[in-house]
Amino acid sequence: MPITPEVKTENAAVKAAALRVISNFGLCLSESRLLCFLDDEDAHDVSLDELGPANRGQYRSIHDSSDLNGLPSAVKDCICPLDFTGRPTWRRIDDLVYLKRSACVDEVGLTMTLAHELQHAIQHAKVRKLWATNTLASWFLIRGLDKNAVEALELTWASIPIELEARIVSKRVAECLFGEERVTQYIEKRIAERVTEADVADWKFIRKLLPSSSVDLVGSTKILFEQLRGHRPGLEELLRKMKEDGPDFSDIDLDACFEDA
DSSP states (O other), X not given: OOEEEEEOSSOHHHXXXXXXXXHHHGGGSOSOOEEEEEOSSOXXXXXXXXXXXXXXXXXXXXXXXXXXXXXXXXXXXXXSOBOTTSOBOOOOOSEEEEEOGGGSSSHHHHHXXXXXXXXXXXXXXXXXXXXXXXXXXXXXXXXXXXXXXXXXXXXXXXXXHHHHHHHHXXXXXXXHHHOHHHHHHHHHHHHHHOSOHHHHHXXXXXXXXXXXXXXXXXXXXXXXXXXXXXXXXXXHHHHHHHHTTOGGGTTOOHHHHHHHO
């Protein structure tokens, strides 16, 4: 499988740690032109800033029509190289995992962030409709509702089934590579940093996850959309916009989502 870890750093340990994570997934990763870009700086223009200060990585499915605005220029150059005239040539990447520098300064943190985003790549490849409907719901909570409305719903990142699964997998991989004690120490460190109160609550939730933890993606997605039933008009509006950014959302039918809910 052509996985390309692109590391903008002189630190060989960062690249070695990333390769260990990728190797741990083995055949679980689908065949794809997947770029893992581990940045050497926290680029201020990267679009994951919209997710808040606690977020340090993201997964994206890349298509010819994908909007690459908000990504660092070095990442865009890897996705679609420029010719001698400065014009984009061909798209050489199908999937992108991007990590900010702050996600790469600690081996355990790098492992958990990279494993989390790689699990999203697996979800996209193997259960694409569930990935898309969950992604719609998560972006609606970020873009479509104000803070008070989100708090009223009592939904967190762990309420999104694909996000819960990614958290389970990321902790499991980290404990496999570094052991339970070191992972617990890292989680306690993140809690103590208190980047945001929501981030503290998230890490406390992750602290309770066990290697045997699991999530029913189908059943949990039905429950999620039942909770969002009263916000269907807003979801429909956001879905129309997301369908313009590529084929991943083109066959998502909200009637089916709410009929099943």
